[in-house]
Amino acid sequence: MEIPFLDKWRKRRDSADGVAVFPEGDDGPAGYAELLAECELLRSLAQREGFPLDDTAATLEALDQLVPRWRDDEELLPWLGNDAGLYLGTVIVRTVPGAVWRILSDGRPVVRLASGREIDVVADGQAWAASGVPELSQVYAEVAEA
Structure with a gap:
């Protein structure tokens, strides 16, 4: 995928485990949640496959059923994994009572459950x-039961 400003940015970094961008202004947690929910690359992929992502658990199951053509693209893989993790987190935050985004001191976004447990959704998305493995729907089911 050729995006000029991203290509230049990638050349300056050895690797990216995940990317978090922070909004300016006083939006606080709502601003973070909105920004983290964008997941543009994943949403575009799902749309091309015939289903829009509507931030529900059902779409996590649909994503788990996709043929993983992206695994052959070493450039696309980490970005798609990042988006998958952020989307998983978005679904959890929007549907599991008490779940909120938390930005760690190193800039990584995690989802904090009402129990205090923190889920590194970006790591789960990268692995998926x-x-x-793990399937996004499995991670969601585990979290929703807790």
Whole structure:
């Protein structure tokens, strides 16, 4: 995928485990949640596959059923994994009572459950994109039961 400003940015970094961009202004947690929910690359992929992402658990199941053509693209893989993790987090925050985004001191976004447990959704998304395990719907089911 050729995006000039991203290509230049990538050349300056050795690798990216996940990317978090912080909004300016006084939007606070709502601003973070809105920004983290964008997941533009994943939403575009889902749309091309015939289903829009509507921030529900059902779409996590649909994503788990996709044929993982992206695994052959070493450039696309980490970005799609990042989006998958952020989307998983978005679904959790919007549907699991008490779940909120938390930005760690190193800039990584995690989802904090009402129990205090923190879920590194970006790591789960990266693993899903690379190998299919864990399935996004499984992570959601585990979190929703807690």
